[in-house]
Amino acid sequence: MKTVNILGCTGSIGCSTVDLVRQAGADVSVRVLVGGRNVAALAEQALSLRAEIAVIADEGALPELRERLAGSGVEAAGGRAAVIEASGREVDWTMAAITGAAGLEPTLAAIRNGKTVALANKEALVCAGDVMLRAIRDADATLLPVDSEHNAVFQAMADRQTDQVEKIILTASGGPFRSATLETMEAATAAQALKHPTWTMGAKISIDSATMFNKGLEVIEAARIFDLTEDRIDVVVHPQSVVHSLVQYTDGSLIAQLGSADMRIPIAHCLAWPRRMATNSPRLDLAEYGSLTFEAPDEIRFPALRLARRALREGGASSAILSAANEVAVEAFLAGQIGFLDIARVVEKVMDALGAPPIDDLNAVLHWDAEARRAASTHTIQRAA
Numbered sequence: 436m437k438t439v440n441i442l443g444c445t446g447s448i449g450c451s452t453v454d455l456v457r458q459a460g461a462d463v464s465v466r467v468l469v470g471g472r473n474v475a476a477l478a479e480q481a482l483s484l485r486a487e488i489a490v491i492a493d494e495g496a497l498p499e500l501r502e503r504l505a506g507s508g509v510e511a512a513g514g515r516a517a518v519i520e521a522s523g524r525e526v527d528w529t530m531a532a533i534t535g536a537a538g539l540e541p542t543l544a545a546i547r548n549g550k551t552v553a554l555a556n557k558e559a560l561v562c563a564g565d566v567m568l569r570a571i572r573d574a575d576a577t578l579l580p581v582d583s584e585h586n587a588v589f590q591a592m593a594d595r596q597t598d599q600v601e602k603i604i605l606t607a608s609g610g611p612f613r614s615a616t617l618e619t620m621e622a623a624t625a626a627q628a629l630k631h632p633t634w635t636m637g638a639k640i641s642i643d644s645a646t647m648f649n650k651g652l653e654v655i656e657a658a659r660i661f662d663l664t665e666d667r668i669d670v671v672v673h674p675q676s677v678v679h680s681l682v683q684y685t686d687g688s689l690i691a692q693l694g695s696a697d698m699r700i701p702i703a704h705c706l707a708w709p710r711r712m713a714t715n716s717p718r719l720d721l722a723e724y725g726s727l728t729f730e731a732p733d734e735i736r737f738p739a740l741r742l743a744r745r746a747l748r749e750g751g752a753s754s755a756i757l758s759a760a761n762e763v764a765v766e767a768f769l770a771g772q773i774g775f776l777d778i779a780r781v782v783e784k785v786m787d788a789l790g791a792p793p794i795d796d797l798n799a800v801l802h803w804d805a806e807a808r809r810a811a812s813t814h815t816i817q818r819a820a
């Protein structure tokens with residue numbers, strides 16, 4: 436039996452993970468569930484999965500969580516310190532699916548156990564690449580990529596000679612504005628930007644897909660996971676989201692992973708790894724698609740890709756600064772304070788202002804994350820004025 440913790444259990448990835456845990460039955464047992472604010476969903480999951488402890492990040496919601504779990508034998512806790520403590524409780528497998536840099540310290544706590552961490556929280560690896568990779572090495576932990584593209588690359592590399600990899604090719608759906616004009620994008624509403632053409636996901640990653648910052652973050656994530664320089668990571672727009680990414684070998688062979696746009700497939704791959712588990716995810720009917728299309732990304736309408744590549748080349752805190760500024764700008768866009776194209780403008784201004792200072796440890800990551808948020812808030816207010 437495998438013991439698991441699910442960080443971000445009430446979100447899109449979290450709920451898919453819970454669904455798979457239910458499908459796995461007695462093979463999997465849940466110890467820790469961590470949610471942000473959705474106390475009703477957290478309590479329901481904790482009771483039905485008979486978790487050991489349910490932790491809510493929003494401390495104000497703890498009394499309600501205690502009330503909902505009263506008499507069940509499931510422990511209740513709340514607040515940031517409790518999230519980090521519980522995330523570090525020893526299990527065989529942890530799903531790290533808290534959104535944004537808020538997931539960094541809980542994920543690091545899980546890594547320090549030296550077991551397996553399935554990583555969905557790409558922002559953690561983007562903002563703290565070296566710190567996280569060092570923690571993985573020091574703890575002898577195993578990191579499995581959940582993100583559909585990185586999971587595809589991981590599968591396409593399995594049992595093959597990684598020293599014969601020429602490059603990897605990440606696919607991008609192009610998001611809801613793939614063929615929109617700049618004028619349309621300038622006036623885009625949050626509702627339009629949240630409407631992803633192929634995937635159902637949380638709000639932050641949906642906006643990131645619309646700006647293509649998601650693909651920018653994924654280029655950085657891939658550089659960290661697969662130890663590749665940015666010139667060996669290509670991006671191709673593939674609107675059907677059927678081919679999840681590809682690996683190109685030195686002999687010219689391209690190996691791809693395909694599947695329906697259902698995150699339960701890569702999550703199941705990580706949950707059962709190195710074996711496979713059965714899922715009831717929809718099977719892909721290629722004849723139904725008839726044709727799959729590919730096109731080059733447009734870096735004029737989607738400057739996020741250029742900014743992410745710049746961050747990788749600059750090194751230091753540049754990626755952390757990009758990611759934190761993007762988080763602030765996405766929140767401001769969702770709150771109606773700035774326009775859609777302002778997101779990339781704010782990020783670029785913050786990158787220009789803060790540069791690429793050294794970032795050797797967790798304190799430095801947290802420092803530059805906070806500085807970038809401060810600078811992004813200032814630029815956001817200026818754009819809103």
Ligand SMILES: NC(=O)C1=CN([C@@H]2O[C@H](COP(=O)(O)OP(=O)(O)OC[C@H]3O[C@@H](n4cnc5c(N)ncnc54)[C@H](OP(=O)(O)O)[C@@H]3O)[C@@H](O)[C@H]2O)C=CC1
Pocket residue numbers: 442443444445446447448449469470471472473474492518532533534535537555556557558581582583634635636637638639640698
């Ligand atoms: N959704 C997808 O298909 C994919 C997602 N990812 C990545 O996975 C991560 C999660 O994405 P997704 O599931 O879509 O996001 P959601 O917004 O749907 O879920 C986020 C989860 O994190 C919790 N949370 C938010 N803030 C905190 C906090 N400060 N402390 C503890 N928990 C918190 C939320 O709790 P609550 O809801 O209770 O407030 C929720 O459980 C992101 O990093 C994303 O980029 C990667 C590939 C695909």
Ligand SMILES: CC(=O)[C@@H](O)[C@H](O)COP(=O)(O)O
Pocket residue numbers: 582583584606607608609610634643644645647649650698
């Ligand atoms: C499901 C997943 O992994 C997302 O990151 C997805 O790839 C987003 O789609 P885009 O390709 O539009 O960014």
Ligand SMILES: [Mn+2]
Pocket residue numbers: 582583584653
């Ligand atoms: Mn992805």
